[in-house]
Amino acid sequence: MAVTLKDIAKKVGVHPSTVSRVLSGKYDNFNVSEKTRKLIFETVKKFNYSPNEMARNLRLQKTQTIGLIIPDILNPFYAGMARSLGIECEKKDYSFIICNTDEIQEKEINFIQMLKRRRIEGLVITPVQDSKDHFEELIEENFPFVLASRYFDDFETNAVVTDDYNDVFKAVEYLIKLGHSRIGFIRGRKASSAIQDREKGYKGALAKYNMQIDQDLIVGNGCTIEGGYKATKEILNLPEKPTALLVSANVIVVGALEAIFEAGLSVPDDVSVVGFTNMKSTPYLSYPLTSISQPIGQLGKRAFDLLFQHIQSPDEHKYKKIILPSKFSIGKSTQKALGS
Amino acid sequence: MAVTLKDIAKKVGVHPSTVSRVLSGKYDNFNVSEKTRKLIFETVKKFNYSPNEMARNLRLQKTQTIGLIIPDILNPFYAGMARSLGIECEKKDYSFIICNTDEIQEKEINFIQMLKRRRIEGLVITPVQDSKDHFEELIEENFPFVLASRYFDDFETNAVVTDDYNDVFKAVEYLIKLGHSRIGFIRGRKASSAIQDREKGYKGALAKYNMQIDQDLIVGNGCTIEGGYKATKEILNLPEKPTALLVSANVIVVGALEAIFEAGLSVPDDVSVVGFTNMKSTPYLSYPLTSISQPIGQLGKRAFDLLFQHIQSPDEHKYKKIILPSKFSIGKSTQKALGS
DNA sequence: TGTTGTCAATAAATCGATTTAGGAAAAGGT
DNA sequence: ACCTTTTCCTAAATCGATTTATTGACAACA
Numbered sequence: 001m002a003v004t005l006k007d008i009a010k011k012v013g014v015h016p017s018t019v020s021r022v023l024s025g026k027y028d029n030f031n032v033s034e035k036t037r038k039l040i041f042e043t044v045k046k047f048n049y050s051p052n053e054m055a056r057n058l059r060l061q062k063t064q065t066i067g068l069i070i071p072d073i074l075n076p077f078y079a080g081m082a083r084s085l086g087i088e089c090e091k092k093d094y095s096f097i098i099c100n101t102d103e104i105q106e107k108e109i110n111f112i113q114m115l116k117r118r119r120i121e122g123l124v125i126t127p128v129q130d131s132k133d134h135f136e137e138l139i140e141e142n143f144p145f146v147l148a149s150r151y152f153d154d155f156e157t158n159a160v161v162t163d164d165y166n167d168v169f170k171a172v173e174y175l176i177k178l179g180h181s182r183i184g185f186i187r188g189r190k191a192s193s194a195i196q197d198r199e200k201g202y203k204g205a206l207a208k209y210n211m212q213i214d215q216d217l218i219v220g221n222g223c224t225i226e227g228g229y230k231a232t233k234e235i236l237n238l239p240e241k242p243t244a245l246l247v248s249a250n251v252i253v254v255g256a257l258e259a260i261f262e263a264g265l266s267v268p269d270d271v272s273v274v275g276f277t278n279m280k281s282t283p284y285l286s287y288p289l290t291s292i293s294q295p296i297g298q299l300g301k302r303a304f305d306l307l308f309q310h311i312q313s314p315d316e317h318k319y320k321k322i323i324l325p326s327k328f329s330i331g332k333s334t335q336k337a338l339g340s
Numbered sequence: 341m342a343v344t345l346k347d348i349a350k351k352v353g354v355h356p357s358t359v360s361r362v363l364s365g366k367y368d369n370f371n372v373s374e375k376t377r378k379l380i381f382e383t384v385k386k387f388n389y390s391p392n393e394m395a396r397n398l399r400l401q402k403t404q405t406i407g408l409i410i411p412d413i414l415n416p417f418y419a420g421m422a423r424s425l426g427i428e429c430e431k432k433d434y435s436f437i438i439c440n441t442d443e444i445q446e447k448e449i450n451f452i453q454m455l456k457r458r459r460i461e462g463l464v465i466t467p468v469q470d471s472k473d474h475f476e477e478l479i480e481e482n483f484p485f486v487l488a489s490r491y492f493d494d495f496e497t498n499a500v501v502t503d504d505y506n507d508v509f510k511a512v513e514y515l516i517k518l519g520h521s522r523i524g525f526i527r528g529r530k531a532s533s534a535i536q537d538r539e540k541g542y543k544g545a546l547a548k549y550n551m552q553i554d555q556d557l558i559v560g561n562g563c564t565i566e567g568g569y570k571a572t573k574e575i576l577n578l579p580e581k582p583t584a585l586l587v588s589a590n591v592i593v594v595g596a597l598e599a600i601f602e603a604g605l606s607v608p609d610d611v612s613v614v615g616f617t618n619m620k621s622t623p624y625l626s627y628p629l630t631s632i633s634q635p636i637g638q639l640g641k642r643a644f645d646l647l648f649q650h651i652q653s654p655d656e657h658k659y660k661k662i663i664l665p666s667k668f669s670i671g672k673s674t675q676k677a678l679g680s
Numbered sequence: 681t682g683t684t685g686t687c688a689a690t691a692a693a694t695c696g697a698t699t700t701a702g703g704a705a706a707a708g709g710t
Numbered sequence: 711a712c713c714t715t716t717t718c719c720t721a722a723a724t725c726g727a728t729t730t731a732t733t734g735a736c737a738a739c740a
Contacts, residue, residue, distance in 0.1 A: 016697080031719075036719085054695080058695090074419050117390050356690095357729075360727065398725090399694070401695070
């Protein structure tokens with residue numbers, strides 16, 4: 001169907017290898033006469049020849065393709081990562097294949113298998129973290145991959161994460177300084193290392209100020225709107241309501257606010273809220289949210305950089321864990337606690 | 341490096357073709373002894389053999405891959421499309437490669453070239469619509485593609501779009517019936533057929549009620565937050581302010597609201613707003629937005645269906661244009677015009 | 681005994697490029 | 711006139727699968 005290198009060779013009257021060498025450009029002005037080169041280029045143009053990458057890939061053992069496995073592209077956090085990864089890919093002439101796990105471990109494992117069959121050269125992944133054996137396998141094979149936004153304690157890998165412990169620590173400290181003493185923690189997916197670190201940061205801040213950790217104030221599991229809604233509803237039904245909430249992930253914020261408004265409470269008068277944001281596409285309020293905004297673009301970029309490095313020099317690469325700080329921005333969803 | 345079919349064949353002591361035939365499963369229980377089959381399967385498992393798709397692709401002239409070219413994955417509208425396309429792809433064992441054009445025509449053209457080199461089997465695309473020659477080329481070649489959310493008047497293609505004219509018509513009619521007589525239209529990208537149809541719907545509704553079309557009330561170009569912000573600011577500076585706004589795309593809503601709040605106006609008391617939404621990840625207000633919500637999931641699904649059909653039967657396929665209705669949902673961002 | 685048929689497996693071409701080694705012809709040197 | 715060098719190009723292997731045609735062995739049948 002499509003015109004091949006062989007076809008071009010025949011038209012020009014030379015051997016396919018000659019055409020290949022001319023087009024590769026590696027032997028520039030060398031070993032091929034100017035006349036032949038011209039003729040080849042003309043013919044290529046005339047027949048609109050475009051090389052078959054499948055064939056090149058096979059021969060060169062390269063696909064110029066990486067995989068991106070994330071929980072859900074609908075989550076603007078991951079969309080942002082995908083975006084910036086895409087930009088980096090483009091620069092290096094790579095493409096990427098996106099797979100959504102929906103936080104289902106089995107899907108993740110299958111996707112990895114599938115992508116390996118497709119001979120992707122590397123993988124950026126936000127792991128489900130319900131199991132991890134498959135990563136040890138990847139490490140054994142020295143298969144290039146980078147964990148994004150989550151990491152494993154147990155073994156060394158490439159990883160790019162945010163400074164979750166400190167990010168939340170500071171935010172909670174801020175709430176404490178506003179005089180809040182009952183601060184709720186709306187939790188995301190328990191299994192996620194990021195969420196775990198945020199919970200630790202929350203506890204760490206409370207501990208610093210000698211405040212009791214009340215397990216009733218730590219609720220929720222899962223990074224969904226519904227999860228945030230239910231958890232917040234639960235926490236607002238406590239006999240002793242919290243006066244402030246730390247919402248530990250971006251999507252959850254939407255559910256949390258829903259629950260707050262539904263309970264007839266207002267922000268920040270009845271309850272102060274600190275959330276996670278990323279860029280402007282996240283929940284928009286008639287007032288800006290006090291929030292921890294993560295450097296998503298950087299996350300994608302740095303992940304690609306690490307991955308690319310591993311791909312380029314598979315033998316002499318070193319695993320790196322990059323920790324990126326977030327920005328804490330004070331909006332209008334927080335205020336001093338009543339009576340303080 | 342990786343273990344190949346040949347390696348397996350050697351281990352088992354048979355010819356590669358035998359291994360291939362066993363693994364393909366096409367010659368089930370036939371022409372290969374039970375003993376050999378078992379041995380092959382065992383060896384495959386033992387050495388963790390996974391077929392090289394590059395090689396298969398080349399031989400079979402299939403990549404099981406399609407392309408998705410969209411303006412921006414960060415826009416939840418396109419993220420939603422990508423999501424549902426992904427789900428459909430998975431069912432049919434396809435993968436997809438996402439490319440963001442940022443509404444830059446040149447990028448679109450380059451991406452198409454690149455994807456064709458990679459021998460993707462088909463393309464779902466939301467075209468930039470600054471030019472269109474390259475699509476006529478695709479049609480000539482009978483290359484499978486589906487336009488999503490935008491279409492071309494000039495020639496027949498596969499396309500899945502929303503019912504933009506009627507969707508906006510009804511929304512504007514609703515505003516008129518609330519007594520609004522100065523209704524602003526915050527426009528998205530002029531070049532987009534979807535936006536054009538929405539503008540027509542706006543004008544059509546006004547015409548139906550014998551209302552003058554005031555060009556000052558039609559502002560903006562470009563589907564960005566900034567665009568929406570500037571356009572809205574402009575319209576709010578008119579000597580005779582509009583009492584209602586029809587915001588013609590989802591991202592723009594954020595900018596429009598920003599401008600409204602900045603001007604010290606409130607919604608819906610000072611100005612009623614109808615926007616475009618899709619699912620819950622769009623701008624969240626302390627009140628729900630009156631909005632036209634588009635069936636994004638359907639859009640992705642139907643686009644894949646059309647594309648798959650074309651891929652499966654390239655010769656007997658027929659171009660189809662599918663028009664999907666949106667849902668108009670009345671929230672709290674609209675109310676009766678003052679004095680009516 | 682010779683023919684036919686079945687079963688199990690192989691040989692070799694193929695997909696479309698790249699690349700190493702080499703070869704023929706022209707140019708250059710003495 | 712002969713050897714060397716350079717220039718220009720070709721041959722053929724290769725990447726890792728799939729598939730069509732074919733072969734060899736053995737049993738069945740007349």
